[in-house]
Amino acid sequence: VRKYTGEPYYLHPLEVSNIVSRFDVLAFPVALCHDVLEDFEYTNCTEEELKEQLLICGYPDNEANLIIEQVKELTNQFTSKTHPHLNRAERKKLECERLATISSTAQTVKYADISHNAFTIMQHDPKFAKVYLKEKLAAVNVMQAGHPQLRYICLKQLQDSIQKLNKNE
Numbered sequence: 001v002r003k004y005t006g007e008p009y010y011l012h013p014l015e016v017s018n019i020v021s022r023f024d025v026l027a028f029p030v031a032l033c034h035d036v037l038e039d040f041e042y043t044n045c046t047e048e049e050l051k052e053q054l055l056i057c058g059y060p061d062n063e064a065n066l067i068i069e070q071v072k073e074l075t076n077q078f079t080s081k082t083h084p085h086l087n088r089a090e091r092k093k094l095e096c097e098r099l100a101t102i103s104s105t106a107q108t109v110k111y112a113d114i115s116h117n118a119f120t121i122m123q124h125d126p127k128f129a130k131v132y133l134k135e136k137l138a139a140v141n142v143m144q145a146g147h148p149q150l151r152y153i154c155l156k157q158l159q160d161s162i163q164k165l166n167k168n169e
Helices: 011-021 025-033 047-056 061-073 088-099 104-124 126-142 148-167
Strands: none
Touching: 011 025, 011 104, 025 047, 025 061, 025 104, 047 061, 061 104, 088 126, 104 126, 104 148, 126 148
């Protein structure tokens, strides 16, 4: 289930896919799978299992491999589990630098993911939203290779949400 809403978790990747499909239909399978490796403790899905499922769905081997590579690009590398010696700010800074280098397709999916998560967090946890929105604004500012219109929408949403939070203080 989703942390803030209690909704089934699969609704998040579906919504991210829905957002992405309006801008880059080829990014749809990446968006649909974007969290399966990162959230292994919930999905129990390995790269091998993801590839098997993509092949079953009819993706050729090379396309399945590309989708998996892009999903891996979207998988957070600097977590408290993998880098316990770093504080949150240091991990997010490193993650920001990494996100600036990922593929344009992965960046497009990340814009949609951030947009959907920001909306949910703003509604359900305004206190955490203050931290989250600033972190994500920094990330989107350096991710410049994705779909420009979706990037603009995401930036505007983040800026407007930060401004709204600041007004409510």
